[in-house]
Amino acid sequence: MFPKELLSQLSNSKVVAGFSIEKVEDAIPIAKALLAGGIEVIELTLRTNSALDAVKCIAESVPEIVLGVGTILTPEQAIQIKQAGADFGVSPGMNPDVIKTAQKMDFPFAPGIATPSELEAAIALGCRFVKFFPAEANGGVKYLKSMSTPYKHLGIKYFPLGGLNVENMNSYLDYDDVIAIGGSWIVDSTLVEAKDWIGLTNRAAEVRTAVTKNR
Secondary structure (H helix, E strand, C coil), X not given: CCCHXXXXXXXXXXXXXXXXXXXXHHHHHHHHXXXXXXXXXXXXXXXCCCHHHHHHHHXXXXXXXXXXXXXXXXXXXXXXXXXXXXXXXXXXXXXXXXXXHHHHXXXXXXXXXXXHHHHHHHHHCCCCEXXXXXXXXXXXXXXXXXXXXXXXXXXXXXXXXXXXXXXXXXXXXXXXCECCEEECCCCCHHHHHCCCHHXXXXXXXXXXXXXXXXX
């Protein structure tokens, strides 16, 4: 469900900035600030009334960023975000109806998994790239390695998110089956409220430096 080119973009980025948008007017400045700081992939969550309009704004005005959308809970939302211009979608859980809808649209989508049973259900539906969520609460990278070992020969790749930060992100990225990690700590709400886009760019650059330094 994920084209090689898109997986390559995620792998090159290593870090995906996850965030919600309260005000549509902040969407473009946030995306541009992250891009200027070296973070080329984002995951905008569908948790606010402004989310869908924010997706459209970023897709139209910052096309060079790889635009992911998260918290997709229904087939209808999957349809909406593809129409809004998103490059890919992810969800916190493993909803077969959402997966099947994404497949029908040829829309790259990664379901969320936390157990071997959920992973097997995703595999049975053709998924080979999944979101491991919530990562730290489920035992972190040690648990992920243990859980994923029986399926390693299938070439499954993972996108951990939940409880990650600049201190622990590289422990996940050191695992060869992890394509990229998601970080909700990068887009600091205080910087957004202050419209400190330079501060957000600097924060993104610090994260990129921390990743590069350890690769």
